[in-house]
Amino acid sequence: MIAKLRIPTFEDVRDAQARIAGNAHRTPVLTSRTANAMVDGELFFKAENLQRAGAFKFRGAYNAVSALDADARRKGVVAFSSGNHAQALAYAATLLGAPSVIVMPKDAPEIKVAATRGYGAEVVFFDRYSDDREAIARAISEERGMAMIPPFDHPDIIAGQGTAALELIEEVGELDMLITPLGGGGLLAGCALSAKALNPDCRVIGVEPEAGNDGQQSLQKGEVVRIAPPKSIADGALTTFVGYHNFPILQSKVDGIVTVSDGQLVSTMRFFAERMKIIVEPTGCLGASAALNNVVDCAGKRVGIVLSGGNVDLKALSGFFAGA
Amino acid sequence: MIAKLRIPTFEDVRDAQARIAGNAHRTPVLTSRTANAMVDGELFFKAENLQRAGAFKFRGAYNAVSALDADARRKGVVAFSSGNHAQALAYAATLLGAPSVIVMPKDAPEIKVAATRGYGAEVVFFDRYSDDREAIARAISEERGMAMIPPFDHPDIIAGQGTAALELIEEVGELDMLITPLGGGGLLAGCALSAKALNPDCRVIGVEPEAGNDGQQSLQKGEVVRIAPPKSIADGALTTFVGYHNFPILQSKVDGIVTVSDGQLVSTMRFFAERMKIIVEPTGCLGASAALNNVVDCAGKRVGIVLSGGNVDLKALSGFFAGA
Numbered sequence: 001m002i003a004k005l006r007i008p009t010f011e012d013v014r015d016a017q018a019r020i021a022g023n024a025h026r027t028p029v030l031t032s033r034t035a036n037a038m039v040d041g042e043l044f045f046k047a048e049n050l051q052r053a054g055a056f057k058f059r060g061a062y063n064a065v066s067a068l069d070a071d072a073r074r075k076g077v078v079a080f081s082s083g084n085h086a087q088a089l090a091y092a093a094t095l096l097g098a099p100s101v102i103v104m105p106k107d108a109p110e111i112k113v114a115a116t117r118g119y120g121a122e123v124v125f126f127d128r129y130s131d132d133r134e135a136i137a138r139a140i141s142e143e144r145g146m147a148m149i150p151p152f153d154h155p156d157i158i159a160g161q162g163t164a165a166l167e168l169i170e171e172v173g174e175l176d177m178l179i180t181p182l183g184g185g186g187l188l189a190g191c192a193l194s195a196k197a198l199n200p201d202c203r204v205i206g207v208e209p210e211a212g213n214d215g216q217q218s219l220q221k222g223e224v225v226r227i228a229p230p231k232s233i234a235d236g237a238l239t240t241f242v243g244y245h246n247f248p249i250l251q252s253k254v255d256g257i258v259t260v261s262d263g264q265l266v267s268t269m270r271f272f273a274e275r276m277k278i279i280v281e282p283t284g285c286l287g288a289s290a291a292l293n294n295v296v297d298c299a300g301k302r303v304g305i306v307l308s309g310g311n312v313d314l315k316a317l318s319g320f321f322a323g324a
Numbered sequence: 325m326i327a328k329l330r331i332p333t334f335e336d337v338r339d340a341q342a343r344i345a346g347n348a349h350r351t352p353v354l355t356s357r358t359a360n361a362m363v364d365g366e367l368f369f370k371a372e373n374l375q376r377a378g379a380f381k382f383r384g385a386y387n388a389v390s391a392l393d394a395d396a397r398r399k400g401v402v403a404f405s406s407g408n409h410a411q412a413l414a415y416a417a418t419l420l421g422a423p424s425v426i427v428m429p430k431d432a433p434e435i436k437v438a439a440t441r442g443y444g445a446e447v448v449f450f451d452r453y454s455d456d457r458e459a460i461a462r463a464i465s466e467e468r469g470m471a472m473i474p475p476f477d478h479p480d481i482i483a484g485q486g487t488a489a490l491e492l493i494e495e496v497g498e499l500d501m502l503i504t505p506l507g508g509g510g511l512l513a514g515c516a517l518s519a520k521a522l523n524p525d526c527r528v529i530g531v532e533p534e535a536g537n538d539g540q541q542s543l544q545k546g547e548v549v550r551i552a553p554p555k556s557i558a559d560g561a562l563t564t565f566v567g568y569h570n571f572p573i574l575q576s577k578v579d580g581i582v583t584v585s586d587g588q589l590v591s592t593m594r595f596f597a598e599r600m601k602i603i604v605e606p607t608g609c610l611g612a613s614a615a616l617n618n619v620v621d622c623a624g625k626r627v628g629i630v631l632s633g634g635n636v637d638l639k640a641l642s643g644f645f646a647g648a
Contacts, residue, residue, distance in 0.1 A: 025355075028352035031349075049601040050602070273638055277373040277378055277602060277634030279601040315645075318641075318645055321639075322642060
């Protein structure tokens, strides 16, 4: 049972850009001679790990909350997530004066619960073994009249995420290729809208963890394919299917989907820490890892790569670095 | 026996800015609502950890090599250093087509030797227990006609480092205060030239490690004070005296020098990694640590802070994070 879909366009990305201006960070574009030499091309890294709340998710969340009318905003927003979307939505809602409820698993790391509360959200817990988190969120939405803001399957979320590629291309000029991580498809779909509108010849590539290539399968099969929950250190891309608003955009505007291994992600995290002095979470390394490991051939090309986030705790980070 | 000093001015910083344009990165200015809340002020972090070769040192090195005439440049440059200056000078020389020799201790970490060679330098070793590194460098300078480029006590180095503050103020506008790390005084002196020229009311503060406050003592005494080699994790600020070109600028343009402890530096490194997703080496945290620990009062002020570098190896980084 799918409600009628409102598929966003590049005009929606432009609207989102106007809404988030001055609120989301205009994140820097970083370059590295070493990285360029590794691929024999020119790489432009859009550092969304330096975005507010540590990930590109703030763009979509802020856009979605600002798109609500005054009455809906007063009632607030609700989401189920324990990841970057939860914190981004809480933060965006607070900045816009809207209450927010985040439905999180009882056993979510204390640091994530504290961060979400720190951004101003009310946290409601569910038991991941016995409760239906979506039903809980939906009940809260109905009782309190709060808008449900899902992490990726929503036109305003997709449009918001597309501003990352729009800013990148505005800053560095025309690209031959754009590579982004792919989980539920919010970032990839939004960025594909921008890239293809600004230059139809720009190739757009999504990158999934090897263990969870549902997006790749979906494009091959021509329909949304659901997979079993995958295991990968790319914990922001463990979705089991791409969004229904996202899929038609992926079909029409994405040129290919590739995968990388956890080992490749770790070596890319090390590269960013050692050579570029930035912390990129495993999911955030997906696009860069495909380029730096020559899974995608960047030779002779100008390639934009979105580093989607940097939210990895220091203990986990030390573990990744010690292991390699 | 001190040769006649050529003390740089803000005009020299302007000249340096023109020389390094398009060669040094114009590094981003980062902000954090959390950091602002911690000090009840507005902090602007100039992220020189994202500079080429990982530290502000590239600015001065590139300026110094470009200031050489064609003949001198063909003969090349020599320096003794095992730190960020060595790599920055090697890199700058290579980019400008000049040969470079770096005199390093025999027991320097292999990774630093490899990085310095990777940037194109010839590495000459000395025994830190029996050899005089300055004499070795000077002999090479005389034999091969190479210009000695010291890490801080040189007008072109000072002028180059001053471009960091110049860019920062150009980007964010007038500041009430500017805080930088202080080792030999290249960064602090150069940045003080910029800050005071653009706004004489801007307070300029240098920050040293608690264990090595020779700069503080020097300003108090009115002459360059030499101290025993200090022990601190701020390995880029273990100088035993500030430079002779630097001191008169510190005297006339710096409003105060404060110190922070190694423990404060570690907590600041953690803050940057956890909240801002960037890796800042201990020395690079000196200025920020003074602000975030309220050693310098930033309440109600617009404060620029130079994060001077990010060159810390991942093993050391994990150690710092594990210990806190």
